Amino acid sequence: MLEKNKIRENIKNFIVKTEENHDILNFLYNMNKSDFDKSKDTIYYSGPYWDHSEVVSIFESILTGKWLVSGEKVNKFQRQFSKIFNHKDSVMVNSGSSANLIMIEALKKYYSWKAGDEIIVSAVGFPTTTAPLIQTGLKPVFVDIDMSDLNFDIDEVEKKITNKTKGIFISPVLGNPPDMDRLNSIAEKYDVLLILDNCDSLGSKWDSKNLSDYCVTSSCSFYPAHHITTGEGGMVSSKNEDIIEIARSFVNWGRDCYCVGSANLLPRGTCKKRFSKWIPGLDFAIDHKYIFSNIGYDLKPLDLQGAIGIEQLKKISKIHKKRRINKKKIDKFFEDNIDGIRLVREGEKAETSWFGVPIICDSAETRAKLVSYLEENRIQTRMYFAGNILLHPGYKELDDASKYPNANQVLEKVFFVGCTPTYSDSMISYIEEVILNYKLSCANK
Ligand SMILES: Cc1ncc(COP(=O)(O)O)c(C=O)c1O
Numbered sequence: 001m002l003e004k005n006k007i008r009e010n011i012k013n014f015i016v017k018t019e020e021n022h023d024i025l026n027f028l029y030n031m032n033k034s035d036f037d038k039s040k041d042t043i044y045y046s047g048p049y050w051d052h053s054e055v056v057s058i059f060e061s062i063l064t065g066k067w068l069v070s071g072e073k074v075n076k077f078q079r080q081f082s083k084i085f086n087h088k089d090s091v092m093v094n095s096g097s098s099a100n101l102i103m104i105e106a107l108k109k110y111y112s113w114k115a116g117d118e119i120i121v122s123a124v125g126f127p128t129t130t131a132p133l134i135q136t137g138l139k140p141v142f143v144d145i146d147m148s149d150l151n152f153d154i155d156e157v158e159k160k161i162t163n164k165t166k167g168i169f170i171s172p173v174l175g176n177p178p179d180m181d182r183l184n185s186i187a188e189k190y191d192v193l194l195i196l197d198n199c200d201s202l203g204s205k206w207d208s209k210n211l212s213d214y215c216v217t218s219s220c221s222f223y224p225a226h227h228i229t230t231g232e233g234g235m236v237s238s239k240n241e242d243i244i245e246i247a248r249s250f251v252n253w254g255r256d257c258y259c260v261g262s263a264n265l266l267p268r269g270t271c272k273k274r275f276s277k278w279i280p281g282l283d284f285a286i287d288h289k290y291i292f293s294n295i296g297y298d299l300k301p302l303d304l305q306g307a308i309g310i311e312q313l314k315k316i317s318k319i320h321k322k323r324r325i326n327k328k329k330i331d332k333f334f335e336d337n338i339d340g341i342r343l344v345r346e347g348e349k350a351e352t353s354w355f356g357v358p359i360i361c362d363s364a365e366t367r368a369k370l371v372s373y374l375e376e377n378r379i380q381t382r383m384y385f386a387g388n389i390l391l392h393p394g395y396k397e398l399d400d401a402s403k404y405p406n407a408n409q410v411l412e413k414v415f416f417v418g419c420t421p422t423y424s425d426s427m428i429s430y431i432e433e434v435i436l437n438y439k440l441s442c443a444n445k
Contacts, residue, residue, distance in 0.1 A: 007060065007063075007064055036424055036426045036427050036430070038426065038430045038433075040378075041378065042378040042379075042380060043378060043379045043380060043418070043423070043427055043430065043431060044380050044418065044420075044422075045225070045356060045380040045381065045382050045416070045417060045418035045420070046224065046225035046226075046355075046356070046418050046420045046422075047224055047225070047420060047422050048224045048229045048422075049228075049229075049312075049315060049319055049420065049421045049422050050229070050308075050311070050312065050315075053311045053314075054308045054311045054312065057073075057304075057307040057308060057310065057311050058304045058307055058308060060307065061073045061303050061304045061306070061307035062304060065303050065304075067303065068302060068303060068304075069300050069301070069302055069303060070092065070300040070301055070302070070303060070306070071303045071306075072303065072306075073303045073304070073305075073306035073307040073309075073310065074092050074301060074303055074305070074306030074309075075306070076306065076310055077092060077306040077307075077309035077310050077313070078090045078091060078092055078235070078306075080310060080313050081235055081237070081309070081313065082237060084313060084316065085202075085210055085212060085237065086210055086212070086213060086239075087212065087218075087237035087238060087239060088238060088239045088240065088241050088244070089237070089238065089241045089244040089245075090235050090236065090237035090238075090244065091235070091236050091237075091244055091247050091248045091251055092233065092234070092235050092301050092305070092306060092309070093233070093234045093235070093236065093251055093299045093300070093301060094232055094233060094234065094299050094300065094301045094305075095221065095223065095232050095233065095234045095299075096128070096197075096199040096219060096220060096221020096222070096223060096226070096233075096234040097128035097131070097132075097221075097234070098234055098251075098297075098299040099199075099219035099220060099221065099234030099235055099236045100128055100129060100131075100132045100197060100199075100219045100234075101128075101131075101132040101135060101136075101297075101299075102236050102247045102250050102251055102297075102299060103132075103195070103217050103218075103219045103236045103247065104119075104132040104133060104135075104136050104138065104195075105132075105136055105246075105247070105250045105294075106217070106236070106243050106244070106246040106247035106250060107167070107193070107195065107216070107217060107243065108136050108138065109246050109250075109294065110240075110242065110243050110246055111166065111193075113138065113166050115137035115138070116137070116138070116139055116164065117138055117139065117164050117165075117166045118138070118139045118140075118141045118162060118164040118165045118166065119133050119138050119139070119140055119141065119165070119166060119167045119168070119169050119195070120141045120142075120143060120152075120157055120160050120161070120165060120167070120168045120169065121133065121140045121141070121142060121143070121152075121169040121171075122142070122143060122145060122151070122152035122169075122171060122407075123142040123143065123144060123145065123152075123388050123389060123390055123399075123401075123404040123407040124145050124150065124152075124173075124384065124385075124386070124387060124388055124389065124404075124407045124410050125171045125173075125197075125385060125386065125389065126171065126197075126199070126200075126385045126386065127385075127386050127389060127392070127394075127395070129169060129171045129197045130389055130395070133169070134398070138166075139164070140398065141160050141162075141165070142389075142390065142398075142399050142403075142404060143156040143157050143160055143404075144156055144403075144404040144405065144406045144407050145173075145404075145406045145407050145410070146178075146406070147360070147406050147409070148344075149173065149176060149178070149344050149345075149347070150173040150174075150344065150358060150360070150384065150410070150414065151172065151173050151176070151177075151178035152170075152178065153406070154178060154179060154182050154183065154186070157183070157186065158186050158190075161186070161190045161192065165190065165192050166192060166193060167192055167193040167194070167195045167216075168183060168186070168187060168192060168193070168194055168195065169195045169196075169197060170183065170194060170195065170196050170197065170211075170215065171196075171197035171199070171200070172198075172200060172201040172204060172211065172352075173200075173344075173358065173384070174200055174344075174354060174355040174356045174357075174358050174384070174416055175200050175201040175204050175323075175352050175353050175354045175355040175356075176201070176204070176344060176346055176347070176350060176352045176354065176358075177201065177204055177206050177211050177346075177347065177350050177352065178347070179347055179349075180206040180207070180211065180214045180349075181206075181207070181349070183214070184214055193215075193216045194214055194215040194216065195215055195216060195217055195218075196211055196212055196214075196215035196217070196218035196219070197218075197219050198211060198212060198218040198219060198220050199219060199220055199221035199226060199234075200221075200226065200355040201352075201353060201355070202220055202226065202227040202228065202316075202353060203227055203316060203319070203320040203353035204350065204351065204352045204353045205350070205351040206347070206349050206350055206351075207349040208351070212237060216238060216239075216240065216243070217236060217237065217238040217240075217243055217247075218236075218237050218238070219234060219235065219236055219237075220234055220235040220236075220237070221233070221234050222234060222235070222305070222309065222312075225355075226355070227316070227319055227320075227323070227353060227355070228309065228312035228313065228315070228316060228319065229308070229312060230301065230305035230306070230308045230309045230312065231305060231308065232301075232305070233301050233305045233309065245258055246294070249293055249294045249296060250294050250296045250297060250299075251296070251297065251298075251299045251300055252296065252298070252300065253292065253296045253297070253298055254292045254293065254294035254295050254296025254297075255289065255290075255291070255292060255293075255296065256278065256288060256291040256292060256293040257269060257274075257288045257289045257291065258270070259271075259289075269288055269289070271288065273288065274287060274288045274289065275287060275288070276288070278291040279291065315421075318421065319353075319421045320353045322420075322421035322423075323353055323354045323355075323419050323420065323421060324351075324352070324353070324354060326354075326357075326418075326419035326420070326421070326423055326428065327352075327354040327357050327419040329428055329432075330357045330417065330419055330428075330431060331343050331357060333431060333432045333435045333436075334357075334359060334435060337435050337436060337438070337439040338370065338435065338438065338439065339442075340361060340362040340363065340366040341359050341360065341361050341362070341366065341370070342359075342360040342361075342362075343357075343358070343359065343360075344358045344360065354419050355419075356382065356416035356417060356418055356419060357416055357417050357418070357419050358384065358414060358415075358416045359414070359415055359416060359417070360413060360414050361413045361414070361415075362413070363412075363413065364412040364413060366413075367412065367413050367414070367415055370415075370438065371415050373434075373438050373441070374417065374434065374438075377434045377437075379417060379430075379431060379434055380417070380418065381415045381416065381417055382415065382416050382417075383410075383411060383414070383415055384410050384414045384415070384416060387407065387408075387410035387411035387414075388401050388404055388407035388408050388410060388411070390404065390407075391408070391411070417431075
């Protein structure tokens with residue numbers, strides 16, 4: 001058996017050998033470099049921050065892996081992710097939406113929640129923060145947002161707590177956390193859980209702690225727009241290993257067996273009792289692999305996604321720094337030059353790993369004008385996702401959207417631009433130039 005580094009080297013040589021492969025690898029090496037042409041290129045709001053090391057790791061995982069799906073690489077990625085973000089254990093899934101679904105299923109099972117038990121959630125955000133609550137028979141209880149930072153209004157959160165409330169589902173807006181101290185004391189006062197949708201806020205901190213440190217479980221997305229990417233992918237993490245064991249079962253068809261990685265290939269499993277009597281009352285031996293303790297799903301990632309994740313984790317602190325620097329620069333361009341807008345600052349104790357740069361306009365007209373100017377000049381913009389989720393056809397029966405006046409302003413007045421680490425100096429300068437030109441075009445009218 002060749003040594004791992006030797007294998008990696010061989011694969012690298014193999015990829016670089018022919019002319020054609022050399023060109024491909026060079027292209028991949030250079031795809032994130034700063035050859036931005038301001039006369040024709042687009043500034044995307046986000047995108048993968050990666051290089052040849054992710055590409056080589058994909059080849060390596062395919063050529064050396066024993067099992068194409070979730071195995072050794074995913075296992076290692078889960079362990080490293082848990083270590084870096086201070087979790088006891090994590091389970092990787094095929095998307096952030098799946099992570100939210102699995103997280104809620106696992107919490108519901110672990111805490112024996114009943115159908116109709118209530119979870120408090122912002123009326124504004126991404127649909128698949130709310131969807132799993134409905135899919136698992138829980139009741140989402142909506143709260144309006146605070147227009148200063150677009151996070152849910154914490155006074156409203158407290159007012160909505162009833163004796164059926166089991167948790168408060170936090171989804172920091174574009175990475176920026178709400179006041180975690182206040183939420184923590186509300187959770188303690190009413191004995192409810194804090195649950196974190198960390199899909200947009202990986203690496204954000206409050207009072208020098210990870211946001212997930214305040215929460216029973218957290219989810220994460222590795223879609224290319226997010227802080228780190230594995231193409232598609234997601235993670236559920238917790239300090240409570242029992243919750244992750246349940247989550248792992250839901251990911252793996254509801255299977256009782258918890259063997260992961262190479263343990264999956266052990267003839268008698270990690271427990272060494274694979275062929276014991278697993279079902280009380282049935283006195284013949286049944287394979288533990290085919291005992292189902294949950295009504296589950298199959299939401300497993302490919303092992304090569306784990307391999308990409310391992311490489312991405314090496315870049316996480318650089319990504320955090322670059323996102324913060326870019327946000328600061330872009331904030332200043334808008335602040336110094338554009339009237340009729342407001343920016344969002346991080347809270348006093350926050351160290352936000354920004355997903356994007358939120359811009360709150362004083363009117364729908366200002367937003368429309370600014371957005372179309374930026375888009376015409378090839379700077380991508382995005383809405384803050386669904387805005388008020390209750391305005392959407394799939395969700396409108398859940399509650400009356402008009403009860404949430406601030407949430408209703410989001411689609412009209414709010415948008416965001418990117419601050420991704422892929423921005424080069426020339427891209428940042430171009431963003432400044434476009435904003436200055438917008439200012440001039442307004443002055444000339
Ligand atoms: C806050 C939030 N939660 C969940 C998701 C879903 O993640 P995915 O796209 O990986 O399914 C997203 C997606 O962008 C998100 O922004």
